[in-house]
Amino acid sequence: MNLDAIQSALRDAKLDGWLFFDHHERDPLAYRVLGLKGGHVSRRWYYWIPAHGAPRGLVHRIESGNLDSLPGEKAVYSTWREQADGVRALLDGAKRVAMQYSPRCAIPYVANVDAGTVELVRSFGVEVVSSAELIQLFEARWTPAMLEMHLEAGRKTDQVRREAFEMVGAVLKKGQTTTEYAVQQFVLRRFAEVGLLTNHPPIVGVNANASNPHYCPTEQSCSVIRRGDLLLLDLWSKVNHPDAVYYDVTWMAFCGSEPEARKQEVFTVVRDARDAGIQFVSKAIASGHAIKGFEVDDAVRGHIEKKGYGQYFTHRTGHSIGRETHGNGANMDNFESHDDRSVIPWTCFSIEPGIYLPEFGVRSEINMFIGEHEARVTGEVQRELVLI
Numbered sequence: 001m002n003l004d005a006i007q008s009a010l011r012d013a014k015l016d017g018w019l020f021f022d023h024h025e026r027d028p029l030a031y032r033v034l035g036l037k038g039g040h041v042s043r044r045w046y047y048w049i050p051a052h053g054a055p056r057g058l059v060h061r062i063e064s065g066n067l068d069s070l071p072g073e074k075a076v077y078s079t080w081r082e083q084a085d086g087v088r089a090l091l092d093g094a095k096r097v098a099m100q101y102s103p104r105c106a107i108p109y110v111a112n113v114d115a116g117t118v119e120l121v122r123s124f125g126v127e128v129v130s131s132a133e134l135i136q137l138f139e140a141r142w143t144p145a146m147l148e149m150h151l152e153a154g155r156k157t158d159q160v161r162r163e164a165f166e167m168v169g170a171v172l173k174k175g176q177t178t179t180e181y182a183v184q185q186f187v188l189r190r191f192a193e194v195g196l197l198t199n200h201p202p203i204v205g206v207n208a209n210a211s212n213p214h215y216c217p218t219e220q221s222c223s224v225i226r227r228g229d230l231l232l233l234d235l236w237s238k239v240n241h242p243d244a245v246y247y248d249v250t251w252m253a254f255c256g257s258e259p260e261a262r263k264q265e266v267f268t269v270v271r272d273a274r275d276a277g278i279q280f281v282s283k284a285i286a287s288g289h290a291i292k293g294f295e296v297d298d299a300v301r302g303h304i305e306k307k308g309y310g311q312y313f314t315h316r317t318g319h320s321i322g323r324e325t326h327g328n329g330a331n332m333d334n335f336e337s338h339d340d341r342s343v344i345p346w347t348c349f350s351i352e353p354g355i356y357l358p359e360f361g362v363r364s365e366i367n368m369f370i371g372e373h374e375a376r377v378t379g380e381v382q383r384e385l386v387l388i
Contacts, residue, residue, distance in 0.1 A: 001035040002138070003055065003071065009137055010051040016094035017050040018131060019121065027100055027112035029328065033138045034070060041066060044083065048090040058086040088124050097121070098131040106337045107132050109328050132341055140320055140329025141346040146245050147369065150321075150348065153196060153238050153247040154367070154379040160190045164233060165253050168225060169388040172255060177224045180204040180217035183233070191237055197244075199325060202235035210252075211361030213315055213354060229255045230263050230360045231388070236325050246325045248350055249379060250365035253386035263362075266309070266355050267385050270362045273303040277317060277332070277351040278377060281343070281368055285375040291343050294334035300353050301335065309355045318350040321367060345372050 010018060020030040023044045031038055034047065043060030045067055055072040059065075060083075064076050075090075077083045091097065099121070100112040110132045118128050142150070164187050171178045183204045191198060205215045206223050210232035217223070225231060236248035252267055259267075280299040284291045297317040304313045316336045320329035330341035332349055343349075352365030367378045 001033065001070065003049070006033075006049055006134075006138070007051055009134055010049070010098070013098070013133065014096070015051060015098050015129065016096050017048055017091075018098045018134065019091065020047040020049070021045070021099065021113055021117055029100055029110070029112060029135055029139060033135070036067070036069060039066065046087055046090060047072075050094070056090055058083075058090055084120065087120060091121065091124055091126055094126055096127045096129060098134055099128050100131050100135070101128055102130050102132060107331075107339060107341070108337075109326075110135055136329045136341060136344055136347065140322055140327055141344070142245060142322075142348065142369075143243070143346075146243055147346075149239050149241055149244045150247055150367075150369070151378060153244070154249075156194045156196055156239075157235060157237050157247050157249065158380045160187055160194065160196075161233060161235060161249070161251055163190060165231075165251075165386050165388055168231065168253070168255065172225075172227055172388060177226050179222045179224055180206060180209065181219050181222035183225070184217055187233075187235055195240055196237035197240055198235075198237045200236075202233065203250075204234075205232045205361070206230065207360045208358065209361075210363075211356035211358065213356065213361075213363070225255060227255050230259070230362070231255060232361065232363060234363065234365065238323075243323070245323055245327075245348070246321050247367060247379065248321060248325055248365065249367065250352055250363045251382050251386065252362055252364065253388050255388045257387060259385055259387075263360060264385065266357070266360075266362045267364075269304060269307045269309060270353050270355055270364050271382070273300045273353040274351055274364045274366065276300055276303045277353070278366070278368065281351075281370075282375045285343075285370060286373065288373070293330035293332050293339035293341050293343060293349075296332040296343070296351070297334040297339075300332070300351060304353060304355065312355045312357055313353060314356055315354065318352055318365075321348045321350060343370055345370050348378070 046058040049055045057067040057074040077086045102111040105111045206229040231253045234250040238244040238246045277300040300317040316333035318332035320327035329347045331339045333339040348369045354363035
């Protein structure tokens with residue numbers, strides 16, 4: 001835990017402090033931000049970091065050691081009355097505090113504190129605000145080493161993606177067929193061989209299957225890949241290191257020499273929408289203009305809507321990327337939620353518009369890293385359909 005940095009951020013946000021709370025290890029963010037190891041947590045604990053002064057804790061008597069690794073005095077309680085009085089004492093004098101709470105659960109990644117605990121804190125005349133922006137500062141920002149591991153994963157993942165399309169091409173050239181599942185397993189084997197990890201098999205979908213954003217073929221349920229098919233490949237991975245972060249991209253291919261006009265049209269709309277997002281972010285960051293996650297979604301979705309395909313773009317434009325594929329920074333979203341978190345330096349997110357028609361789907365995904373004064377796409381960028 002970087003106490004000085006946390007307290008500095010609290011003062012910048014004009015907050016009196018940050019109240020952490022957990023029961024049965026339900027809030028992993030609290031453990032990571034505090035640098036606290038989990039254990040047997042069958043009773044509630046509270047940890048208060050004020051904007052000024054020493055932090056303090058409140059623990060149950062039979063689990064009084066749960067916060068011993070953190071600085072500050074720890075009060076103990078046994079009864080529910082002692083517990084309520086203890087929380088009141090922790091917050092003595094505070095008027096505005098951050099918690100892992102999101103109004104109306106707009107950002108569910110942060111909404112880890114139960115409604116009853118928020119009600120308890122409010123009963124003391126304290127305003128509870130979301131810790132979402134603070135979480136970004138201490139969860140979503142990368143180090144230079146993390147960026148380098150991301151770039152390494154990107155180079156290897158892009159190579160495996162090329163090899164996967166080549167594998168399909170070699171099979172089709174022989175007049176044979178392969179399956180979505182076979183391609184998926186090829187990618188997983190190559191990931192293992194080049195030292196990449198993933199938390200889930202890649203998405204490999206042809207035609208209508210590509211219209212399911214979370215489609216996952218299995219050996220028992222998958223489609224054959226034939227000439228004339230449109231093929232989507234969505235794959236994500238990271239290198240084998242505790243602090244490694246993911247690289248996550250989607251590419252499209254057509255199994256033939258010339259795609260039908262409708263497939264080419266939809267790919268072009270998706271590609272140009274993606275590029276509208278890239279341009280919006282790049283220009284804003286270069287000019288020093290602060291932007292929010294929802295604004296990126298608006299820029300991308302607006303292009304698709306102008307082309308008449310808005311009803312077929314059925315998910316947010318992008319997600320934060322970190323140690324998990326979906327990280328805890330700002331999402332590019334004004335669709336599933338209104339994400340008004342700032343896009344801040346040393347964070348990364350995807351831009352991945354899609355159009356999902358009944359007969360086929362198209363998605364194009366890149367990763368954008370935000371530096372101090374510039375934004376950049378961290379891997380290869382698809383300009384045209386890959387022709388297999």
